[in-house]
Amino acid sequence: xxxxxxxxxxxxxxxxxSQLYMPxxxxxxxxxxxxHVPDLEAxxxxxxxxxxxxxxxxxxxxxxxxxxxxxxxxxxERGRPAPDExxxxxxxxxxxxxxxxxxxxxxxxxxxxxxxxxxxDQSWNQRxxxxxxxxxxxxxFGQAVATPEAPAE
Numbered sequence: 001x002x003x004x005x006x007x008x009x010x011x012x013x014x015x016x017x018s019q020l021y022m023p024x025x026x027x028x029x030x031x032x033x034x035x036h037v038p039d040l041e042a043x044x045x046x047x048x049x050x051x052x053x054x055x056x057x058x059x060x061x062x063x064x065x066x067x068x069x070x071x072x073x074x075x076x077e078r079g080r081p082a083p084d085e086x087x088x089x090x091x092x093x094x095x096x097x098x099x100x101x102x103x104x105x106x107x108x109x110x111x112x113x114x115x116x117x118x119x120x121d122q123s124w125n126q127r128x129x130x131x132x133x134x135x136x137x138x139x140x141f142g143q144a145v146a147t148p149e150a151p152a153e
Contacts, residue, residue, distance in 0.1 A: 032071040033090045035135060040076035043134040047072065050107030051131065051139070082136035090139040097127050097143045121145055 037043040040061060047053045047065055053072060057064035061076040070092050094100050097119045101108070108116045108131065115132040122128055128142040 030069070030071060032073055034073045034075065035089070035133060036075050036077045036080055037133070037135045038076070038078060038080045038082075039134060040074065043074055043076075046111075046131075046134055047074065050111065051104065080135070086132065086137050088130070088140050089133070089135075089137040092139065092141045094141050094143050097129050097141055100141055101129050 035043065040063065044055065044063060048055060051067070053065035053067040053070075055063050056066050063074045065072045065074065072090065101119050111131070117130040119127050119129045122142075125145055125147050126142040127145045128140050130138045130140050133139055
């Protein structure tokens, strides 16, 4: 297995665009996160109005959303407790996180304090924008950033 782009080599993981859509002999073409939320309407408000996903399929307590090549499955589970500790459950790779932040800013500005972080450069060579999801976890939008050169000795 190649270590090209592997975090263990000190490079940010960012597959080349041609690798993102490489056909797989088994027909696999995407991984779609499944969000379990306590309130479907609140989740849809954030995901569609603020983050601009589109609802493509609807059932009683379930929605399938897309935004470009990114998809989400959202299932309402009323009474589901918030996690003890928030974690990142969805990661969306983007070309320009700052431009995305600027485009989403009107909706992001209306969210409660602490529900938006960044964009910020991370030590793992990604620039990320984090938005708290209705289930208490985070969705991250990130782009690879250049690895800083090591200082000369």
